[in-house]
Amino acid sequence: xxxxxxxxxxxxxxxxxxxxxxxxxxxxxxxxxxxxxxxxxxxxxxxxxxxxxxxxxxxxxxxxxxxxxxxxxxxxxxxxxxxxxxxxxxxxxxxxxxxxxxxxxxxxxxxxxxxxxxxxxxxxxxxxxxxxxxxxxxxxxxxxxxxxxxxxxxxxxxxxxxxxxxxxxxxxxxxxxxxxxxxxxxxxxxxxxxxxxxxxxxxxxxxxxxxxxxxxxxxxxxxxxxxxxxxxxxxxxxxxxxxxxxxxxxxxxxxxxxxxxxxxxxxxxxxxxxxxxxxxxxxxxxxxxxxxxxxxxxxxxxxxxxxxxxxxxxxxxxxxxxxxxxxxxxxxxxxxxxxxxxxxxxxxxxxxxxxxxxxxxxxxxxxxxxxxxxxxxxxxxxxxxxxxxxxxxxxxxxxxxxxxxxxxxxxxxxxxxxxxxxxxxxxxxxxxxxxxxxxxxxxxxxxxxxxxxxxxxxxxxxxxxx
Numbered sequence: 001x002x003x004x005x006x007x008x009x010x011x012x013x014x015x016x017x018x019x020x021x022x023x024x025x026x027x028x029x030x031x032x033x034x035x036x037x038x039x040x041x042x043x044x045x046x047x048x049x050x051x052x053x054x055x056x057x058x059x060x061x062x063x064x065x066x067x068x069x070x071x072x073x074x075x076x077x078x079x080x081x082x083x084x085x086x087x088x089x090x091x092x093x094x095x096x097x098x099x100x101x102x103x104x105x106x107x108x109x110x111x112x113x114x115x116x117x118x119x120x121x122x123x124x125x126x127x128x129x130x131x132x133x134x135x136x137x138x139x140x141x142x143x144x145x146x147x148x149x150x151x152x153x154x155x156x157x158x159x160x161x162x163x164x165x166x167x168x169x170x171x172x173x174x175x176x177x178x179x180x181x182x183x184x185x186x187x188x189x190x191x192x193x194x195x196x197x198x199x200x201x202x203x204x205x206x207x208x209x210x211x212x213x214x215x216x217x218x219x220x221x222x223x224x225x226x227x228x229x230x231x232x233x234x235x236x237x238x239x240x241x242x243x244x245x246x247x248x249x250x251x252x253x254x255x256x257x258x259x260x261x262x263x264x265x266x267x268x269x270x271x272x273x274x275x276x277x278x279x280x281x282x283x284x285x286x287x288x289x290x291x292x293x294x295x296x297x298x299x300x301x302x303x304x305x306x307x308x309x310x311x312x313x314x315x316x317x318x319x320x321x322x323x324x325x326x327x328x329x330x331x332x333x334x335x336x337x338x339x340x341x342x343x344x345x346x347x348x349x350x351x352x353x354x355x356x357x358x359x360x361x362x363x364x365x366x367x368x369x370x371x372x373x374x375x376x377x378x379x380x381x382x383x384x385x386x387x388x389x390x391x392x393x394x395x396x397x398x399x400x401x402x403x404x405x406x407x408x409x410x411x412x413x414x415x416x417x418x419x420x421x422x423x424x425x426x427x428x429x430x431x432x433x434x435x436x437x438x439x440x441x442x443x444x445x446x447x448x449x450x451x452x453x454x455x456x457x458x459x460x461x462x463x464x465x466x
Contacts, residue, residue: 040236110306111326
C-alpha cells in the first residue's frame with residue numbers, strides 16, 4: 001500500500017511538472033517573436049533568394065573572360081553542282097556546295113562531312129571584363145544590403161507589433177477590471193434601491209455604466225485581436241492567443257538617457273550607399289566601350305567528301321555512294337590569328353550613356369542625403385518622446401493612486417448614503433482613465449527606445465535590454 005502511494009505521488013508530481021513546463025513554453029518572448037519572423041517572413045526569404053541569384057551572376061561574369069571554345073560536326077548527303085557567278089547567302093538562304101561547273105545540272109550525289117574546332121579569346125579589352133565583374137559584385141553587395149535592411153526593418157516591425165499587442169492586452173485587462181467594478185457597484189445600487197435607500201434612477205445609471213463598460217471591453221478585445229493578427233502576420237505564423245512576456249509592464253529600460261547618434265553603417269544608409277556604388281560601377285563599365293577589343297583565335301578543320309579529286313567534266317563518275325568514304329576526314333586545315341574590333345562610332349554614344357549614369361549616381365546621392373537627414377530628425381524625435389514618456393511614467397502611478405483612493409472614498413460614502421451615484425460613477429471613470437494612462441505610459445517608454453534603435457540603425461539598443 002505504501003509503494004502504491006509513492007507511485008501515485010510520483011505521477012502526480014510528474015504530471016504537474018510537465019504541465020508547468022508546457023505552459024511556460026507557451027509564453028512568447030520578444031526575442032522568440034523576432035527570430036520566428038526572420039525565419040518565416042516571405043519578403044526575407046525572397047530577398048535571400050535574390051542574393052543567391054546575384055552570387056551566381058558574379059561567377060558567370062568572371063567566366064565571361066574565358067575563351068570561347070566551340071566544337072561542331074556535320075554529315076551531309078547531296079549534289080555538288082557549281083557555276084561561275086556571284087551569290088550572297090542572304091539570311092542563310094544558300095548552301096555551301098562546291099564542285100565543278102558542268103554544262104547542265106546533274107543529280108550526282110554523295111556523302112560529305114565537316115568537323116570544326118574553334119577557339120576565340122578576347123584577351124585584352126581595356127578592362128571591360130574586369131569592370132563587368134565589378135558591376136556584378138556591386139549588384140551582389142546591393143542585394144545583400146537590401147536583405148540586411150529588410151531583416152532590420154522586420155525586427156523593428158515585429159518589436160512594435162509585440163509592444164502594441166502587449167499594450168492591447170493590458171488595456172483589455174483594465175477594461176475587464178472596470179467592468180467588474182461597475183458590476184459590483186450596480187449590485188450595491190440595486191440593493192439600496194430595493195430597500196428604498198436611493199432613488200430608482202440610480203439603478204438605471206448603474207445599468208448604463210455596466211453596459212458602457214461592456215462595450216468598451218468589447219472594443220478593447222477587438223483591438224487586441226487586430227494587434228494579435230498583425231503580430232502573427234509579421235511572424236509568418238497562424239494567429240493564436242499569444243501569451244506575451246510581461247517584463248515591459250514591471251520595469252522600464254535602463255538606457256533611457258543614453259545619447260546616441262545615427263550610425264554610418266545604418267542598414268538603410270548602407271543600402272542607399274550601395275545603390276550609388278552600383279551606379280558608379282555601371283558608369284565605369286560603360287566607359288570601357290569607348291575602346292577596341294583585341295582577340296586571338298584558332299580554327300582546326302577537317303573535311304570529308306564522297307567526290308574524288310578528279311571529279312569533273314572529264315571524269316563525271318569519280319564519286320561514290322559509300323557512306324564511310326564520304327564522312328571520314330580526308331583533308332584538314334588550321335588557322336591562327338589575332339584581330340581587333342572597334343566601332344569608331346561607339347565613343348559618341350557611350351559618352352552620353354556614361355553621362356546619364358553619372359546623373360543617376362548624383363540623384364542617388366541626393367536620396368542618400370535625404371534619408372540621412374530623416375534619420376537624424378527621427379533620432380531627435382525619439383529623444384523627445386523618451387523624455388515625455390519618462391515624465392508620463394513617473395506621473396502615472398500618482399494618478400492611479402489618487403484615482404483609486406477617490407473611488408474607494410466615494411464608494412464607501414455612497415454605501416453609507418453620504419454621496420450620490422454621479423460622484424461614484426465620475427470616480428469610477430477617473431480610475432479607469434488613470435489605469436489606461438498607466439498601461440500606455442509603460443508601453444510608450446519602450447516604444448520610444450525602439451524608435452531610437454530604428455533611427456540609429458542598431459537593434460541591439462532595444463533587444464539587449466532583455
